Amino acid sequence: MIREFGPNEIIYITLAVRYTVLLSLIAFAGGAVGGLIIALMRVSQNKYRRWLAVAFIRVFQGTPLLMQLFLAYFGMAIMGFPIDPWTAASVALVLHAAAFLGEIWRGCIESVPDGQHEAARVVGLGYINRMRYVVLPQASRIAVGPTTGFLVQLIKATSLASIIGFTELTRAGQIISNATFEPFMVISLVAALYFALCWPLSKLASHMEHKFNQATTR
Amino acid sequence: MYDFNFAPVFGSFDALLVGAWLTIQMSTIAMIIGLVLSILGAVGKTSGPKPVRFAINVYIEIIRNTPFLVQLYFFFFALPALGVRLGPNQAALLALVVNFGAYGTEIVRAGVASVGKGNIEAAKTVGLNFTQTLRYVILKPALRAIYPALTSQFIYLMLASSVVSVISATDLAAAGNDLQSQTFASFEVYIVITAMYFAMSLAFSGVFALIGKYAFSYPMSR
Numbered sequence: 001m002i003r004e005f006g007p008n009e010i011i012y013i014t015l016a017v018r019y020t021v022l023l024s025l026i027a028f029a030g031g032a033v034g035g036l037i038i039a040l041m042r043v044s045q046n047k048y049r050r051w052l053a054v055a056f057i058r059v060f061q062g063t064p065l066l067m068q069l070f071l072a073y074f075g076m077a078i079m080g081f082p083i084d085p086w087t088a089a090s091v092a093l094v095l096h097a098a099a100f101l102g103e104i105w106r107g108c109i110e111s112v113p114d115g116q117h118e119a120a121r122v123v124g125l126g127y128i129n130r131m132r133y134v135v136l137p138q139a140s141r142i143a144v145g146p147t148t149g150f151l152v153q154l155i156k157a158t159s160l161a162s163i164i165g166f167t168e169l170t171r172a173g174q175i176i177s178n179a180t181f182e183p184f185m186v187i188s189l190v191a192a193l194y195f196a197l198c199w200p201l202s203k204l205a206s207h208m209e210h211k212f213n214q215a216t217t218r
Numbered sequence: 219m220y221d222f223n224f225a226p227v228f229g230s231f232d233a234l235l236v237g238a239w240l241t242i243q244m245s246t247i248a249m250i251i252g253l254v255l256s257i258l259g260a261v262g263k264t265s266g267p268k269p270v271r272f273a274i275n276v277y278i279e280i281i282r283n284t285p286f287l288v289q290l291y292f293f294f295f296a297l298p299a300l301g302v303r304l305g306p307n308q309a310a311l312l313a314l315v316v317n318f319g320a321y322g323t324e325i326v327r328a329g330v331a332s333v334g335k336g337n338i339e340a341a342k343t344v345g346l347n348f349t350q351t352l353r354y355v356i357l358k359p360a361l362r363a364i365y366p367a368l369t370s371q372f373i374y375l376m377l378a379s380s381v382v383s384v385i386s387a388t389d390l391a392a393a394g395n396d397l398q399s400q401t402f403a404s405f406e407v408y409i410v411i412t413a414m415y416f417a418m419s420l421a422f423s424g425v426f427a428l429i430g431k432y433a434f435s436y437p438m439s440r
Contacts, residue, residue: 194284
């Protein structure tokens, strides 16, 4: 029996947005912690730490996210955990976000002038205080725009979790599309919902970058 | 402890190499057509009439704010509802081209905008004719400006193209899916496939860096 594409179906798809948002938030929160560690390792004085961070970034930026998801998914089975799309998608997206945020934030940390590092050292601040009170607060102002831009990438990336069976917006759309045979309406709705999530963030990101550039160029 | 078994994967390595070649082929064709689209888009966006500029902006915003996977589903599953029926490979190529075009338009536009007006006036003053100005003063610096962004966009395109295997288009990821369902060595298959994608992206960025070094190695004041 073919279902009608009616209000119930529209509500079902729209409610699936919360799983996309939730997965994006998990990936972003985990990725932020990992990204900060990667960024600090990347600018560290120790060359092995630097090398390790570079390798991590290269691998995750140089392989498809889909393969990272598959490896997390099948890797869990190998390590003896029950296969669960939530965990697999979260793990893969957290690592993916950590690599990208690490690279973005490295740039932000490096764009804080050397004099700031040196001055902090001269007044006797140790590594943690130097980063915590001098470098990171300045770097974070530069980072807001690009980080918001990456959040858009991450929301879009969560759509791939549908391929390993995670029911978020894209997969909810597929399920309804298969039941109603209205692919045009369903996929357009799904695209419109992604657009409604991402477009304001994109606008915000470019607005903040523009404002920051105006404030710092003279 | 899990016993890794790579023997069946390397036994069918030829199929994976064919898949890798298909991925490179599809990405390259998509990039070339997408580049033409980008140049048209950039010209339209900088000097087209208002409705054209508006339409191009709508296109860019829609593509950049929706996932590639949804775009792919649109071309494969939704277009037949409008009477346009495409095979998996055609739909995949179309989706890649349309996606690349949106990012490429912005890259090309920014590159052309980076050529200063003063440079063109200076070229006229020192007596360069139109073709010389176009070639040495506008195109070469513009190409140099967009080259890094364009090449990294190509690598991004190649990695993103792995997604087309879900609509059963043929590429490296699809070759992996086939092999996985024959051998049941899922993890081993995807480890090898991932390594192959990694090797391809490293190789391409190496080659692009080399080309960039020789093609654009004239001194610049900036």
